[in-house]
Amino acid sequence: MTEWTIMGAGAVGCVLAGLLSRRGEPVSLLLSERHRGHLHPSLELITLSGQHELVHTRPLFAEQAAAVTTLLVTTKAYQVIGALSALRSLPAATPIILLHNGMGLLDEVLAHFPHNPVLAGVSSHGALKEGDWLVRHTGKGETWLGPANEAARACAGLVEPLARALGHAGWSEDILGLQHRKLAINAVINPLTASHDIRNGQLLEPRFAAVLEQLSEEVHRVMARLGQQESLARFRRRLRSVIELTATNYSSMHQDLHHGRRTEIDQITGYLLGRAGELPVPVCRQLYQDIRRRQGR
Template identity: 35%
Template sequence: MNISIVGPGAIGSLWASYLHDAGHRVCLWSRQNTATLAIQRDDYPSLLLMNNDPQALQQSDIILVTLKAPLVERVLTNIRHHIAPEAVVILMHNGMGTADKIKTLMPENPLVLATTTHGAYRKAANHVLHTGQGKTLLGAANHKAKQCEFLVDVFNHALAEVAWHDEIEHALWNKLAINCAINPLTAIHQIRNGELTRTEFRDQLQSIISEVCRVMQAEGVDAIETNLAVMVDQVIHATSNNFSSMEQDIAHQRASEIDFITGYLLKCANKHKIGVPTNQALFQAIKQIEQRW
């Protein structure tokens, strides 16, 4: 298949490499103003992929969008006239809140939402490390995408394990709960994920999870606080040596995804008139750090 990766950061580069190795024609769309881009995965030979080619984008069967959430709407607005109306658009990023905007922006395209637990680290601009095996979930965000379950076979053949989720919003909420717990704290304190096991963070983590659980339940998601706590604890231990994406953004003075993680939670909490003071304080703390720049 013809597949374009829009935003080849760590996760985008990882998928580009694996999809290429699986025999697909992979092209990139990036901020780099070059006709080609090199991508190396782990110790494998470097690939040279076409970059920013409007014709290749127009011929793509699948558009895999791995941009950070704050960039999704702006970039897709700029390139949508190059995207065929039948092309499947897949959003794969941390946080929630972009899908409704893209459904309005690109009403003809099947829109699929994705979440993955594969670990990827960008060692250098063109070098990505696959730092942890995981699972990828796909699900329909609009009616046309309900016919796209075939994508499981396409992606599973490239980088297993992949599954279709009929309630993808529920899976995204679980991922959001993990991000709300880990990302702001690690970013504020500039620590690795594993350091959240320290006693000083125990009460704060419990409060974050309790607040998120109440909002999830109000949103109609079957959430149990103890289960969420176990899930967060498992991720902290499994990724103990990793820096979260938000920690890296703050460390490098880049705009974070806080609006689409904790910010999305606050919007939903406000809608249901649920108090979430711990998450509100973390949101404000990240915003204050960003504003100091």
Template identity: 40%
Template sequence: MDSSVNITILGPGAVGSLWACYLQKAGHNICLWTRNSTPSEQLLSLSANENSSHQFKCNDKQALNDCDLLLITVKAWQVESALLPLLPSLSKETILLFMHNGMGAIDDLKEHINHHPILQATTTHGALKENNTNVIHTGYGNASVGPFNPLGKQCQFIQDVLNHSLPSVDWNPEINIALWKKLAINCAINPLTAIHQCKNGQLAQPDIHQYVMNICSEVHQVLQEENIEWTENELVSTVTQVITATSANYSSMNRDCFYQRKTEIDFITGYLLQRAEFHGISAPTNLSLYNQIKQLEENTL
């Protein structure tokens, strides 16, 4: 494979569009795959340190046939319905890279996709898609990528592809640990900011912060059973740092509730509750938040 990689991005929302622009800037061949599947062209303007404009092909069947890497950036609850129709068009060598919030979305698909090299990634970059054509890089962060299955272990070069495009990206053979830590933080921040319709910084207020502490206590019990080495103090400290660093931001779940969209609660708090039940752990605070978000969804969708 030469230095230019053929990449199709499934789900050009904020994060997908951000990576599309940076990967194209770095010289890779990028195609977007959108919900309507009709071949078209898409112009994206990236607002970042250096503003730039990018033209992409959308829903190009040949590009899908030829893609070396399928970057999957749809919401966790969309993964199955978005990916399954594309599988017959992919080469068996096509690498599948999942980059979404939450956990559990791939588990039910394993038998359909395990012949592909599979990678998972987590990122702290902030992105906002103002409309169909403008994406803003709202916060610079980093990313980790690592293998989901044995074939994925042979794909460490993808770290170089991503890092050369939007640094910094590290290769993490234990990506599951990074995903669990991200899930823990999301459990503590996302549902509360959605229910209270507040920015992340407001979770530092004493009346709400007690809920944050209760969530962290329950989450930590599950982390211990999942053999994730992270003390409760470290978890609380990290959550507090994230609340402070992103104090002016709205969480993705906050925005989903605000715009009356389906949330990723089933793959964040819902996944935590599944694992808690498996380990015989009671998690009443997280269960209450889960039920409140599901009620909000039912009332609006």
């Protein structure tokens, strides 16, 4: 049995820690420097049924990376490289599973860790941080892992304990395609809800119909350029389904902007803009500039 070390004690990381721990999986949290010298309390998880459960995890810091056997990276996208670079003693055999939002970091991770198995992943579990070490599981979702390098192919067995803990986990040889599918949804919902200070479900109000139509068309156009074969109509159906399923949720970008934190706009909308080429994407560009302006960078 491997110990799952989670880097990124935010909402998603803590929910995954709770779900793994509930199934008897050993879990440690790789904490940042700001947690050093503080008491590491039990994590409190509010389950989908509303129950409060205490989750016990082992605290680790960067200099203890030699003890990490499986690493789940759930930090903000812009924190990934810096956080991983601090793990100088991470064993070359330790799988690194990237479960952050956004894209565009993989080549740099592979350059830093050329010998480690590196897995890319996507997860649609909903999570909300309600306080210090208090997180709510707001929605059950799917989790997919796939190989980002050849060494990762030997790690397909990791999906089995994940599936038991999370309710679903699968292996995909087309993980890049799955990442693009998730990014496309995020590139519509996240910047729109953050810019207008609304919950996800409010995007279905008539006042957003026109911008939702144009933005979804722009995002789909870029995705098609990247090789996605999903039709525009099907993408819009999938987008509407996600909005409906998460109607009462605030997007992560909304929460970051609301609390004065840096957002992942560069790794979501910025990723699209960097790959749009000559395609016209005025709404994407306007939202990108708006979020960047609001976060002061």
